[in-house]
Amino acid sequence: MITLSAQTVKAEVKPKRLVVVNPDLCVGCMSCMFACARRFPNGGLAKAAIHVRSVGGFERGFTVIVCRACPNPPCAKVCPTGALTPRKGGGVTLNPSKCIGCGMCREACPFGAIQWDTELNKPVICVHCGYCVNYCPHGVLSLEEVRW
């Protein structure tokens, strides 16, 4: 049984995280990226927290880059303003009003999983909501209970 913090609204809900089950199945359609951006709720890609790119051209397949919900996230450790704070279940939450857009978090993540909103000059942080999972037609992504 997990000890629940004061902020937890629903006591029985266990935290979940977005998992890249198998990037080899990715066809590079970018539907997940568009889904993520649509939450804000815009077209385009400015606020997509998930990123897909080829590994050296279309002929070599794709890689899917997204926050893996580290239990002890380096991005939060280097944030000079306290804008990024560890999230229950791993990963971080962003307080945009504290963020000065210095980009240290982006440098600190070894996966390169922090995307950048060039319009606002602030990081785009995955909140592990799983909205993108609904738009992956090939089972690359899934939302799973955290079992660290």
Place this chain on the structure above:
Amino acid sequence: MIMLTDKSCTRVLYVDLSRKTYWVKERPDLFEKYLGGTGVAVKLLREEMKPSADPLGPGNVVVFAVGAFTAAYPTASKTVAMFKSPLTGNLGESHAGGRSAVAIKMAGFGAIVIKGESDIPVYLSIHDGKVFFRDASALWGVRSTYTVGRVLRERESWPGLRAIMRIGRAGERLIKYAGVVTETYRHFGRLGLGAVWGSKKLKALVVGGRRAIPVADPRKYREVYDKIYDKVVKSDSMKKYHDLGTPVNIIPLNKIGALPTRNLTSARFEGAENISGEAIAETMLARRVACSHCPVACIHIAAIREEYPHEKYFYTTKYVSYDYEPLYSLGTMLGISDKEGVLRLIEEVEVEGLDAMSTGVALAWATEAFQRGIITEKETIVKPSWGDWRTYIQMVKYIVEQPNEFYRKLGEGTEEAAKTYGGVEFAMTFGKNEMPGYHAGPATHLGYVIGARHSHLDNAGYSYDQKLIGKEYPPPEKVIDDLMKEEAWRQILSSLVVCFFARKVYTPELVAEGLEALGIKIDVEGLKKLGWEIYAEKYRLKLDMGFDLEKDLKLPKRIFETPSPHGKISEEFMQKALDHFRKRIKELIGK
């Protein structure tokens, strides 16, 4: 009234290669009226290019345009390129997917206009609102388009969010059916855009970025998005592209006798099963890839396992993308029934940066001309014969390397070569453009010849014929009316710009709904009217560029000789249809 919520998609980037400079203009006047894509491109070409311009001179202009649905809805994955075609000397329009459309829109533009010509080879890098002119001297002459892609991938920014368009040696050497390759496996293939780039010393264009597209009604936007997405991934309307991809057509077309074989001396190919979508998928299909924002992933890539030439137990794997049209033009049209052979031939065409369809048809003409003794080894150097893919690979190289006068002519197109050497009656061209892979009946060929870009996708005459099998064939006037109606609607789809493979998903009602969520109010009737208007604009431009309704609506004799699924096509029927078309198009453009 059309009002775009997203203002920055009305930005047009103008690049002048002669002066190595660029500027940006907001053109809501164009985008709010014509939605984007074809509608806007035809207007921009009209504004920027003299209709009499030399297609391979500095006066030619290349327009790339994306549309209102790009980066907003799924399968809106295509970019429209418009230019003057060196192959036909007339309006050139070519569409490609890959990353191109989303990348242009995410870079903050609705269209890119490329003018002038550079004195040295350059490539353009377009990102963060700027254009960087980069020296491409070292890339000029590089043997393979794959290599150019690899080099630029390492050097340029925005991985995953960019398109890398480039030409091969074919474009550099002004082969009139050279294409522009994007993301290795997609092409602005038809009508010689690659040669136009070559004449401008433009080797490549890298474009990318990311931004938001504000919508007018977020709730409605998501609702319409889901409706479209569900239709795309779950309904049967796109199933054929989901599974085997476009090569699913080979076996059914062969069964009905509509599969052009050996320069259309036959419409049935005994080797069809061997190079079918099924046969390739079974043992060679290695990967599926998608254009940006298209969950269908119709790009099929085959793997060829290849032993090192001089060492045992060393292997490499080649990846070749295949589709119906290249399997037809470089397969059935050349009588090749070895699937690995046809894939290797397709690969050579990719490496050189040629249009697969024109190349295959040109080689088919050359083979028949050789067999009839019109040309000899003095011209062809090698001995072309049906099915011999190794020789065809050599001939593809010769088309680009141009070792003699014959290959120089062949590089100008099938019709030009036939005019010089003879055999015009079996040069399979429509308006000087080499034919697509369908011999399904009268509407098919009428579709090619009246279509504004002589493509099977202008109006889908080929699909019209297939649906009529076993039914009474309509009179010629009705066929023309139906084809024109379809072509008018397709102007809307190619202005939005959605992939024609999703045409059944995007009904007029759904298009209107989708536009409304983006802040564009136009009803179904208004859309249909706009389609006719764009169609008329395109034909007006075509005629100003010298297209002659009396002389240029010509049909190759061969189509009357080889029976179609509707039997032998009657010349009288076709002439009646074309007369009706002439009358209708004159009414449409108001002349």
